Amino acid sequence: MSEGRAIPEATVARLAVYLRVLGSLSDGGLSTISSEALANAAGVNSAKLRKDLSYLGSFGTRGVGYVVEVLRERISTCLGVSEHRSVVLVGVGNLGHALAGYGGFRSRGFRIAGLFDADRRRIGEEIAGLCVQAMAELAEVVTQESVSIGVIATPAEAAQEVCDRLVAAGVTSILNFAPAVLVVPDNVDVRKVDLAVELQILSFHEQRKAAGLQVVL
Amino acid sequence: MSEGRAIPEATVARLAVYLRVLGSLSDGGLSTISSEALANAAGVNSAKLRKDLSYLGSFGTRGVGYVVEVLRERISTCLGVSEHRSVVLVGVGNLGHALAGYGGFRSRGFRIAGLFDADRRRIGEEIAGLCVQAMAELAEVVTQESVSIGVIATPAEAAQEVCDRLVAAGVTSILNFAPAVLVVPDNVDVRKVDLAVELQILSFHEQRKAAGLQVVL
């Protein structure tokens, strides 16, 4: 399978994980790694890992493994984070604050190009070296800094409106932390992270475990 | 399909979303809803929604739809959040702070039973009405308050150790925000949320969109 092949969504998510794991490994000075070793470190099956990598072309060496640096570069390029990508963050409440200060974005290929909030009292506040700006400035920043990704960390009520403004400004990918369903044009991608949903899924499994025990007792 | 049937993971995730949507709808005074309407509000296909609900039994009325209150109760029970479930949160840094203050947990069926941090300087700090406690107290709180879910919001380096302590204390489900792969016994469930991975997935799609345009130009 060569470059042009469609890459499954599930594979993309794992590629990002491999990249992260490779980051810690290459700090350890390891120059080459086998699919087995990397798969263990990433918590997946080694066959799955090889199949995932095969979507990027075949550049491993049989009998040896993959050259860590080559692998990192290949995955970075594929994910489009070989150079820093700019994002804007809207909503600097509780969660937005934390996201703005999260070092992992920078180290994993992203640069926060602007912070925005609808609350006038928050404008001008400095967080992690950036000033919170008014929503009116959004479009300009997006254009100027060629931002393609927007992060929404507002309350649910505001999410759709913020989303519309991001899209209007030219953003084509959105990461939504607000517990709301967003409606967007076809060419815009949305990923949602709902913290309570994650907990509820765990809660479901707890429920099942408990039910299983009932039978035993 | 009656109660006892195994429910697919994907369905569970959506049930949580349906529950959230129903929350806003029932505030609107609507007493009954069709699969079509709910599916639209939740952003899914109506056939999928009906199949999802069918795992919980069949309690819709043909020609009418589902009674909102019955639906909410059914889903709540299935997810194990019909009464509040206790969680502990470890790591009150940037992100942990935000999580501790997030109102969505309480309103969606969870109660934070304790905040913990390894940093001695943080102990005693009050966040959202709770005092940050030392890790030494973890086991006692987990037992006393019958906590089954632990949330890890520590740096990656500390995650595995914290995880081990949670498991040792009796926690059987873990929500991990640290960018690290956790190793746990078989009976423990782990869900991970990696913010940078989410962005990288979006970045990948941006990359593809850009590549597509190249061809056109």
Place this chain on the structure above:
DNA sequence: AGCCGCTTGTGAACGTGGGCACAAAGTCGC
């Protein structure tokens, strides 16, 4: 009471993703 229209519940087809197992291909030692 009977018919009509609406909505549920589900069987069956389809597509995607995961896992196994093995052939191909390379390295290392002698």
Place this chain on the structure above:
DNA sequence: GCGACTTTGTGCCCACGTTCACAAGCGGCT
């Protein structure tokens, strides 16, 4: 230079999840 060993790349199969399409069932209207 050759053989044994290691590891990749992938064809095949299976299971899971999604979608379609429709029969069955219920309420309301006449």
